Amino acid sequence: MWGCKKIIYICAIQHTNNITAMATLRFQALKETLNRKPVEVEEKERRSELFGRNVFTESVMRQFLTKEAYQSVREANATGKKIDRTIADHISTGMKEWAISKGATHYTHWFQPLTGTTAEKHDAFFETIGDGLAIEKFGGGQLVQQEPDASSFPHGGIRNTFEARGYTAWDPTSPAFIYGTTLCIPSVFVSYTGDALDFKTPLLRALHAIDEAATDVAKYFDKNVNKVQATLGWEQEYFLIDSALASSRPDIQLAGRTLLGHSPAKGQQLDDHYFGSIPPRVLSFMRELEKECMILGVPVKTRHNEVAPNQFELAPIFEEANLAVDHNSLLMDIMQRIAERHNFTVLFHEKPFAGINGSGKHNNWSLSTDTGVNLLGPGSTPMKNLQFLTFFINTIKAVHDHEELLRATIASASNDHRLGANEAPPAIISTFIGSQLTEVLDELEKVTDGKLSPQEKTELKLNVVGKIPEILLDNTDRNRTSSFAFTGNKFEFRAVGSTANCAQPMTVLNSIVAKQLKEFKKEVDSLTKGKKMKKDDAIFNVLREYIKDSKNIRFEGDGYSEEWEKEAAKRGLSNNRNTPEALQAMVTEENIKLFEDLNVMNRVEVEARHEIELEEYIMRIQIESRILGDIARNHVIPTAIRYQNILIKNVRGLKEIFENDFKTHSKEQVEIIKEISSHIETINSEITQMIEARKQANKLEDAEEKAFAYCNKVKPYFESIRYHCDKLELLIDDEIWPLTKYRELLFTR
Numbered sequence: 081m082w083g084c085k086k087i088i089y090i091c092a093i094q095h096t097n098n099i100t101a102m103a104t105l106r107f108q109a110l111k112e113t114l115n116r117k118p119v120e121v122e123e124k125e126r127r128s129e130l131f132g133r134n135v136f137t138e139s140v141m142r143q144f145l146t147k148e149a150y151q152s153v154r155e156a157n158a159t160g161k162k163i164d165r166t167i168a169d170h171i172s173t174g175m176k177e178w179a180i181s182k183g184a185t186h187y188t189h190w191f192q193p194l195t196g197t198t199a200e201k202h203d204a205f206f207e208t209i210g211d212g213l214a215i216e217k218f219g220g221g222q223l224v225q226q227e228p229d230a231s232s233f234p235h236g237g238i239r240n241t242f243e244a245r246g247y248t249a250w251d252p253t254s255p256a257f258i259y260g261t262t263l264c265i266p267s268v269f270v271s272y273t274g275d276a277l278d279f280k281t282p283l284l285r286a287l288h289a290i291d292e293a294a295t296d297v298a299k300y301f302d303k304n305v306n307k308v309q310a311t312l313g314w315e316q317e318y319f320l321i322d323s324a325l326a327s328s329r330p331d332i333q334l335a336g337r338t339l340l341g342h343s344p345a346k347g348q349q350l351d352d353h354y355f356g357s358i359p360p361r362v363l364s365f366m367r368e369l370e371k372e373c374m375i376l377g378v379p380v381k382t383r384h385n386e387v388a389p390n391q392f393e394l395a396p397i398f399e400e401a402n403l404a405v406d407h408n409s410l411l412m413d414i415m416q417r418i419a420e421r422h423n424f425t426v427l428f429h430e431k432p433f434a435g436i437n438g439s440g441k442h443n444n445w446s447l448s449t450d451t452g453v454n455l456l457g458p459g460s461t462p463m464k465n466l467q468f469l470t471f472f473i474n475t476i477k478a479v480h481d482h483e484e485l486l487r488a489t490i491a492s493a494s495n496d497h498r499l500g501a502n503e504a505p506p507a508i509i510s511t512f513i514g515s516q517l518t519e520v521l522d523e524l525e526k527v528t529d530g531k532l533s534p535q536e537k538t539e540l541k542l543n544v545v546g547k548i549p550e551i552l553l554d555n556t557d558r559n560r561t562s563s564f565a566f567t568g569n570k571f572e573f574r575a576v577g578s579t580a581n582c583a584q585p586m587t588v589l590n591s592i593v594a595k596q597l598k599e600f601k602k603e604v605d606s607l608t609k610g611k612k613m614k615k616d617d618a619i620f621n622v623l624r625e626y627i628k629d630s631k632n633i634r635f636e637g638d639g640y641s642e643e644w645e646k647e648a649a650k651r652g653l654s655n656n657r658n659t660p661e662a663l664q665a666m667v668t669e670e671n672i673k674l675f676e677d678l679n680v681m682n683r684v685e686v687e688a689r690h691e692i693e694l695e696e697y698i699m700r701i702q703i704e705s706r707i708l709g710d711i712a713r714n715h716v717i718p719t720a721i722r723y724q725n726i727l728i729k730n731v732r733g734l735k736e737i738f739e740n741d742f743k744t745h746s747k748e749q750v751e752i753i754k755e756i757s758s759h760i761e762t763i764n765s766e767i768t769q770m771i772e773a774r775k776q777a778n779k780l781e782d783a784e785e786k787a788f789a790y791c792n793k794v795k796p797y798f799e800s801i802r803y804h805c806d807k808l809e810l811l812i813d814d815e816i817w818p819l820t821k822y823r824e825l826l827f828t829r
């Protein structure tokens with residue numbers, strides 16, 4: 081293929097002196113794309129038969145583990161009980177036998193460092209035993225703990241170089257799986273001092289906190305509840321671009337998004353992509369992806385076209401939150417690999433193209449008991465309704481009290497483009513609950529203080545009971561503009577970005593709800609103490625106060641509107657539009673205490689994360705600024721000058737032919753020449769200023785100050801430089817334009 085590229089490149093150079101290497105690549109990529117056929121995907125077996133084939137599931141465990149070993153994994157799963165080292169040896173032996181029977185040759189601890197991707201270091205089972213002999217070995221020690229040379233992962237100052245060791249440790253609550261020929265063991269990643277260096281560790285701690293807090297409250301309604309699990313169903317949005325087209329653009333290659341490019345005449349105005357028929361090449365990709373997901377036990381269920389051209393979505397059946405987070409990370413990795421086979425590049429970026437929709441990752445969240453009840457399911461009996469209302473109202477209260485922290489958890493350089501842009505939830509956090517539940521809460525609020533009279537109680541129950549079950553039937557009043565919406569039997573956190581690791585929002589959401597439920601229990605218990613008040617009355621009374629206290633976070637209108645911004649400001653809700661601003665909430669004394677009280681993160685861990693997020697923000701903007709400067713100065717300006725020279729030559733020729741009359745005949749050409757000069761001038765001087773701003777920012781020692789400088793002093797140049805480059809795109813001869821255009825990226829199939 082490369083040979084063919086080279087020939088065309090040479091031909092193109094011979095054809096015209098004006099064409100640049102980049103423009104040649106563009107045309108070659110277009111040609112390649114137009115010639116592509118869907119890659120064949122075989123599907124001989126039913127998906128249900130494939131499901132979990134490469135996962136160390138309970139039934140596989142029963143087959144490959146001793147009874148004792150199997151019991152111990154189950155217990156670790158249910159109660160978090162530590163697995164004994166000698167038993168770990170049995171488990172590893174069984175796991176190894178199973179993995180080898182499936183063709184695995186290597187094993188790895190599979191973890192999620194704070195880089196946002198997954199990490200793995202493969203080791204072979206193979207070991208020599210002297211005498212020229214070798215065996216397959218995998219001991220309990222290797223299963224339980226490893227010490228990867230991890231000094232290059234972000235740690236935010238947690239890991240001093242003198243103790244640069246990091247440990248990965250097996251997380252038995254997420255089953256091992258075989259990917260390719262490698263046995264992957266989901267693991268946490270911690271420092272020598274035990275501080276979390278990954279996304280999973282705080283998540284597991286937060287899930288433990290919500291389990292404790294929610295179980296205690298659920299027991300008010302059903303004594304048989306012993307465990308509450310947070311559930312997560314994510315929806316992954318993404319763009320698929322032909323890989324040749326994607327690699328013809330340095331910005332997509334290096335930043336995962338376009339930094340310039342004029343909007344095509346047609347974008348998504350006609351809404352003809354959403355839920356439309358899936359293009360054949362994409363369908364092939366999806367089928368292979370889904371097959372792989374089935375084998376790995378990721379229960380993907382839904383696929384469809386999204387709003388923007390070449391934008392798609394994939395969603396699984398919800399799972400326990402820790403497993404769902406692992407599955408999303410795994411999915412993102414698989415997607416890239418399978419896309420390669422189909423000559424696609426997956427763009428997970430929140431805003432790869434200006435002017436059309438960006439991508440999010442809605443996090444659908446709920447709580448479910450070991451008795452099989454969804455605590456956010458409205459139910460049908462009064463007792464269950466009160467239980468529903470309890471969890472429902474406590475969640476709203478938690479979001480109300482910690483909206484800024486929730487906003488911080490979804491902050492990133494890439495999500496900044498999406499939040500507050502036209503199609504995405506605003507940077508303001510609010511909850512939408514629909515008209516029926518609003519009425520129910522209004523009703524509850526009216527209850528008089530203190531003890532409920534029998535009549536009030538009956539009325540209230542009748543009213544509440546009469547209304548709640550309908551929600552399930554009528555989901556139509558969903559509000560797509562809300563950042564945190566109740567959708568029938570779960571909350572949907574919509575502001576999460578498509579590149580995010582769900583562990584972050586899930587850690588915070590579960591932590592704040594856990595804290596809230598603990599407070600709720602304390603208040604109810606103090607009212608019922610010494611039989612002062614009946615339990616039901618106490619619950620109603622506390623809930624009523626919460627409804628009043630958290631009213632400000634509830635908003636049923638258009639979250640995209642300017643009026644809402646004004647209204648939200650009046651209500652005192654935060655509107656942190658950029659990452660450095662939003663991140664400040666992470667490290668307030670109040671929030672550090674929240675994490676510490678719940679044992680989710682200690683001060684060092686919180687501060688380290690804050691530092692890492694700021695560093696990442698700085699680097700992203702710095703990289704984009706460099707790419708933009710490079711493309712604009714080394715590709716756009718030279719192309720503009722080439723075209724300008726063609727025009728100048730043309731004007732000179734006209735002069736030769738028309739002599740005195742030449743001005744009338746060359747008037748338009750001269751106009752274009754002038755216009756080009758003016759764009760070149762602005763672009764070049766703004767790049768100089770942007771570089772200077774970068775230099776000034778780089779001098780700052782403090783990460784937060786530096787992040788603010790990149791945000792407020794460097795980033796503002798992006799838009800203007802882009803504007804002038806995009807204007808040149810419209811002026812200059814298409815034949816020499818070096819950058820694959822939006823129309824070509826989004827509509828070539």
Ligand code: ADP
Binds near residue numbers: 311445454567
């Ligand atoms: P949409 O938001 O696109 O209309 P759906 O209403 O179909 O989508 O829901 C999408 C997601 O909600 C799916 O990922 C699904 O697994 C998840 N979901 C459904 N019930 C729950 C629950 N109890 N807990 C967590 N997620 C859930």
Ligand code: MG
Binds near residue numbers: 442
């Ligand atoms: Mg959704």
